[in-house]
Amino acid sequence: MKIIRPALPVCFICILFACSSPSNRRAVSTDELEKVQAADSAAQQQYAATRDALSATELIELADCADLSCVQLYMKDRDNDFVHARKGEFAALHRSIVTDTAGNEFVMPLSTLYADVNPQASWRLAHTLHRKQTGDRLLGEFQQLGFAFVDSGYFIGGGLKGRQARFSSPEYPGKNLYITATYHPWYMKGLYNNKVTWPCYVFEVYKD
Amino acid sequence: MFRLIITHLFTSRYLLGALLILTIGGGYLGFRNWLDRRTEKKQNTEIIREGEEILGSWGQKSASSLIRFRLRRDGTFTYKMVQYPVSDTVTINGRYGISSANGHVKTSDYPRLIAVSDNGDTIINHFIAYLTPYDAAALDQGYDKMILNAGGRLDTAGLVFYRIKDIQ
Numbered sequence: 001m002k003i004i005r006p007a008l009p010v011c012f013i014c015i016l017f018a019c020s021s022p023s024n025r026r027a028v029s030t031d032e033l034e035k036v037q038a039a040d041s042a043a044q045q046q047y048a049a050t051r052d053a054l055s056a057t058e059l060i061e062l063a064d065c066a067d068l069s070c071v072q073l074y075m076k077d078r079d080n081d082f083v084h085a086r087k088g089e090f091a092a093l094h095r096s097i098v099t100d101t102a103g104n105e106f107v108m109p110l111s112t113l114y115a116d117v118n119p120q121a122s123w124r125l126a127h128t129l130h131r132k133q134t135g136d137r138l139l140g141e142f143q144q145l146g147f148a149f150v151d152s153g154y155f156i157g158g159g160l161k162g163r164q165a166r167f168s169s170p171e172y173p174g175k176n177l178y179i180t181a182t183y184h185p186w187y188m189k190g191l192y193n194n195k196v197t198w199p200c201y202v203f204e205v206y207k208d
Numbered sequence: 209m210f211r212l213i214i215t216h217l218f219t220s221r222y223l224l225g226a227l228l229i230l231t232i233g234g235g236y237l238g239f240r241n242w243l244d245r246r247t248e249k250k251q252n253t254e255i256i257r258e259g260e261e262i263l264g265s266w267g268q269k270s271a272s273s274l275i276r277f278r279l280r281r282d283g284t285f286t287y288k289m290v291q292y293p294v295s296d297t298v299t300i301n302g303r304y305g306i307s308s309a310n311g312h313v314k315t316s317d318y319p320r321l322i323a324v325s326d327n328g329d330t331i332i333n334h335f336i337a338y339l340t341p342y343d344a345a346a347l348d349q350g351y352d353k354m355i356l357n358a359g360g361r362l363d364t365a366g367l368v369f370y371r372i373k374d375i376q
Contacts, residue, residue, distance in 0.1 A: 027264075
């Protein structure tokens with residue numbers, strides 16, 4: 001009894017403290033809201049995506065990959081900008097507006113990197129850009145690396161002109177760049193599962 | 209036989225110990241619940257517990273506006289918005305609900321916070337992309353945060369709200 005009596009108020013205080021809600025304690029006053037928001041967005045900034053597409057050198061390096069695990073390993077270092085959405089389907093994390101030929105605006109990633117992982121499919125790794133400007137910029141990067149037009153051939157998906165252009169560079173012997181402007185970058189896959197109404201600019205680099 | 213089992217059970221130290229712990233735990237939770245409701249009533253606020261992190265007052269301030277809303281336990285909400293440079297406050301009252309994925313709907317679009325005003329206008333119909341968990345002191349600079357996306361899970365751009373002290 002001697003111990004219980006002094007312990008009672010202590011227990012009561014302990015219970016009262018345990019009753020406080022951590023969520024309620026983590027509230028900010030309206031005056032400080034702006035400051036907290038700024039600090040939080042600055043902290044988030046280091047994880048924010050900084051670009052919408054891969055660079056030419058990265059695509060050239062990816063050409064050395066012959067299977068998905070190699071691509072996954074390569075893209076793992078770039079997971080700030082690209083997300084591995086589904087098996088063999090990478091997409092830019094940042095989303096922006098893409099306008100289709102009817103003038104409709106869609107919010108979507110400006111680029112994807114898809115590999116064909118279907119059984120019996122031959123290896124295909126395509127970087128598809130959804131804006132002409134980003135496509136032109138990437139083509140410019142390749143041209144700076146010495147890639148020049150070699151020839152063009154029929155594109156199985158039916159490009160805008162039904163053609164696929166091949167580029168090569170003396171600096172990268174044995175590596176060829178294929179560019180197609182098309183509405184059928186992939187057959188029923190990921191983002192392109194339904195009817196694609198916006199022009200896609202497909203970049204593929206392969207090693208002979 | 210049955211009596212013997214009962215007698216044995218009630219003389220078991222382990223069982224009595226477990227019963228004592230259960231009673232203390234239950235009593236504590238009951239007491240806390242009673243105290244919470246009493247405080248809520250007296251202070252006109254929400255005491256947040258595990259699983260009800262969405263309740264309470266939330267705010268977002270930008271150069272052009274200050275948005276605050278309060279989600280009450282009884283399913284009603286108050287939404288207040290100030291659009292600068294005019295400092296008039298638009299106040300909207302209504303009811304809200306959390307819609308979760310069931311049946312054939314896409315899970316990537318749910319749970320959604322849907323708030324409808326008394327006039328029948330939809331004020332909020334957003335995917336709850338993130339909510340600071342109850343016991344997470346080290347997250348989000350020490351403040352509770354809620355991110356609402358206009359579309360579904362795959363939307364990267366979201367509206368960020370912070371739990372605010374001021375009661376709306």
